[in-house]
Amino acid sequence: MREPILSVRDLSIVYRTGRRTSVTAAQDVSFDLYPGQSMALVGESGCGKTTLGLGLLRLLPRLGQVSKGEIVYRLKDGMSVDITGLAKEELRRFRWHEAAMVFQGAMNSFNPVLRIGEHFTDTLRSHEGEKRRTRAEITARATELLSMVRLEPERVLKSFPHELSGGMKQRILIALALALEPQVLVLDEPTTALDILTQRSIVEQLHELRERLGFAMIFITHDLGLAAELADRVATMYAGRIIEKGSAEDVFYEPRHPYTVGLIKAVPPVIGDLPELSSIAGSPPSLADLPSGCSFHPRCEWAVDACRETVPSLTVLTPRGEDGGHAAACLRAGDIEYTRKVVARA
Numbered sequence: 001m002r003e004p005i006l007s008v009r010d011l012s013i014v015y016r017t018g019r020r021t022s023v024t025a026a027q028d029v030s031f032d033l034y035p036g037q038s039m040a041l042v043g044e045s046g047c048g049k050t051t052l053g054l055g056l057l058r059l060l061p062r063l064g065q066v067s068k069g070e071i072v073y074r075l076k077d078g079m080s081v082d083i084t085g086l087a088k089e090e091l092r093r094f095r096w097h098e099a100a101m102v103f104q105g106a107m108n109s110f111n112p113v114l115r116i117g118e119h120f121t122d123t124l125r126s127h128e129g130e131k132r133r134t135r136a137e138i139t140a141r142a143t144e145l146l147s148m149v150r151l152e153p154e155r156v157l158k159s160f161p162h163e164l165s166g167g168m169k170q171r172i173l174i175a176l177a178l179a180l181e182p183q184v185l186v187l188d189e190p191t192t193a194l195d196i197l198t199q200r201s202i203v204e205q206l207h208e209l210r211e212r213l214g215f216a217m218i219f220i221t222h223d224l225g226l227a228a229e230l231a232d233r234v235a236t237m238y239a240g241r242i243i244e245k246g247s248a249e250d251v252f253y254e255p256r257h258p259y260t261v262g263l264i265k266a267v268p269p270v271i272g273d274l275p276e277l278s279s280i281a282g283s284p285p286s287l288a289d290l291p292s293g294c295s296f297h298p299r300c301e302w303a304v305d306a307c308r309e310t311v312p313s314l315t316v317l318t319p320r321g322e323d324g325g326h327a328a329a330c331l332r333a334g335d336i337e338y339t340r341k342v343v344a345r346a
């Protein structure tokens with residue numbers, strides 16, 4: 001058995017919203033990520049995807065905090081470390097060297113007065129250890145990274161951010177995140193806001209880079225098509241919890257949580273006849289005021305009385321593959337009549 005590169009256990013993250021109030025934006029999240037694997041984190045807006053992604057690198061905003069759980073990485077030197085316990089200086093050494101993130105919407109947050117070359121200088125200088133790179137070394141490394149994402153280094157390094165397209169900027173962000181050869185890369189909505197052809201080329205690029213460099217990847221998206229294409233593993237989030245996880249085949253072809261089924265049925269297929277699309281009735285609950293029992297029950301056509309009372313735990317349905325196989329947090333997931341109908345209709 002190979003060992004995971006990242007093991008998350010019972011992780012909860014809270015945001016302080018007032019003097020005495022807080023909301024739990026990620027609750028009891030557990031999963032394993034293996035070397036070279038890619039995992040998609042899917043779910044509706046506000047379900048806690050970005051919060052979890054930021055938490056995995058301890059990059060939460062000031063009012064956000066890990067309240068419980070472990071985030072254990074296996075480092076390049078083979079040691080394991082729970083980053084929830086790291087001090088500031090240790091975290092600084094950890095980030096970008098071991099795990100890096102491409103932030104949601106970051107395409108628009110380049111410093112407009114700095115040329116791209118200077119962005120590389122800043123990133124490489126601020127995260128390097130004792131040995132300070134010379135200007136020539138930085139240019140060489142930036143050239144190498146930009147070629148890796150198929151951009152023309154001479155032109156791009158001299159450009160200001162506004163002179164480049166969205167797709168080019170997204171590629172630059174990926175190159176910057178890979179600058180210090182992290183083993184885990186978290187990408188938050190990497191293709192949102194790009195046209196479909198540019199999305200496609202970014203996806204191909206990520207495939208190719210992962211194959212070549214061997215990093216593991218967590219990408220956050222609400223685009224199920226993208227998830228199906230890029231992911232080995234899929235985790236669905238609802239109201240801060242992972243409510244289903246498994247291999248991409250299991251989750252997409254045999255979804256077992258009614259919410260995952262709803263998400264899949266809301267997406268038109270790329271080929272074939274257009275079936276009847278349906279959206280999920282209602283809207284996600286406010287984290288400050290979650291329904292009792294299973295938070296999805298008010299929107300669920302399969303809910304029974306017990307669903308209003310009990311919070312279902314993530315239960316293994318098919319122990320196939322790594323990270324416990326295919327699991328869903330639904331009291332009815334093991335129910336024969338339910339599964340026959342749900343799986344047949346998905």
Ligand SMILES: Nc1ncnc2c1ncn2[C@@H]1O[C@H](COP(=O)(O)OP(=O)(O)OP(=O)(O)O)[C@@H](O)[C@H]1O
Binds near residue numbers: 016043048063104
């Ligand atoms: N800085 C913050 N302070 C307080 N609450 C926050 C903060 N950031 C996020 N939240 C709350 O945490 C919840 C999850 O937000 P998050 O941004 O993680 O969702 P998301 O799944 O990434 O959504 P989207 O798909 O829109 O990016 C939201 O309900 C939001 O209100």
Ligand SMILES: [Mg+2]
Binds near residue numbers: 049050051104188
């Ligand atoms: Mg988000």
